[in-house]
Amino acid sequence: MTPDEAIKTARALPCWTAVSAAVPLDGGITNHNIRVTDKGRDYVVRLGQDIPEHGILRWHELSLSRAAAEAGLSPQVHHVEPGALVIDFIDSVALTENDLHDEATLMQATDLIARVHRDMPRYAHGPILAFWVFHILRSYAHDLRERGSRHTPQLSGLLDEADMLERAVGPVDLVLGHNDLLPANILRAEDRLWVIDWEYGGFNSPLFDLGGIASNCDLPRAAEEAMLTRYYGHPPDTALWRSYSAMKCASLLRETMWSMVSEQTSTLEFDYADYTDKNLNRYRAALAAFTDKDT
Incomplete structure (x- = not known):
């Protein structure tokens, strides 16, 4: 679907009364996002x-979107039909990596x-999926091999590293996580923050969301410690820090292998190869830091 086709599809939805504007929004590498104005809203x-x-x-995305809206965390769902989800527009700006290097913003997040x-x-309520990153990594490796990916030669090594990281994470608490905390999925409105995009939501360890936001924003150690202290109510001890660091590496590896798969399967106009390289470099750096401290 081209951007023009996406706009045409959005305008044609039956939930509108008098559409006056429809424009594409930035972001979205698994879907098209269109801002539609209908009767001034x-x-x-x-x-x-x-x-x-x-x-x-x-x-599943719809179920979690509705739950998040009821919890006051995300915009309300306005309309849904196959292939389309319509939510309220929040007058806001998406956060950037630099925004989350500000201590006050990081604590709010x-x-x-x-x-x-x-x-x-x-x-x-109803069925809710689990999101266990190490299962996902193994599934990605299987799919990449089946599709003859250019990355196939390095998959065995990446899976060995994933196995090591899974052991290092150890036992986990279980929460209902977002599991895709790119800074752009957090919106800053005038008086508060909102979270959007529930495509990957599901039961998981809280460390995945915390490690994900840290890795996606390249947070320094002091900021990570402040984040963990805020979340848990006490500074991280050695065991928590090791488990967190392993999960942070895993979140980077998942983003990398997500992009490897998307190189072959996505039809959206996005440079997935460059995104793969960027995240692979981040993963390698995080893994080197983890293994250096772990030896």
């Missing part, structure tokens, strides 16, 4: 089908993550 239309290779099932983990299960 703005909405966001998310257009996308199931993506089984990434575990994206739109019925940490509080938001804690609310997701604490409050979401109270509002979710």
Whole structure:
């Protein structure tokens, strides 16, 4: 679907009364996002089908979107039909990596993550998927081999590293996580932060969201310690820091292998090869730091 086709599809949805504008929004590398103005009120239309290779099932995204809205964490759902999800538009700006290097913003984001983990299960109902990163990594490796990926020669080594990281993570608490905390999925409105995009939500360790936001923003050690202290209510001890660091590496490896798969399967206009290289370099750096401290 081209951007023009996406706009045409968004405008044609039956939920509108008098559309006056429809423009594409930045972001979105698994779907098209269109801002639609109807009778003076703005909405966001998310257009996308199931993506089984990434575990994206739109019925599940809808269920979590509704739960997050009821919890006051995400915009309200306005309309849904196959291939389209319409939510309220929030007058806001998406956070950037640099924003989360500001201590006050990072603490606000940490509080938001804690609310997701604490409050979401109270509002979710029906089937909810699990999101265990190490299972996902093994599934990605299988798919990459089946498709003859250019990355196949390095998969055995990456899986060996994943096995080591899974052992290092150890036993985990279980929360309902977001599991895709790119800074752009956190919106800053005038008075608060919001979280959007529930494609990958599911039960997981809280360390995945915490490690994900740290790795996606390249946070320094002091900021990571402040984030963990805010979340847990006490500074991280040696065991927590090791488990967290291993999960942070795993989150980077998942983003890398997600992009490897997307190089072959996605039809969106996005430079996945460059995204793979960027995240692979981040993963290698994080793994080197982890193994250096672990020896």
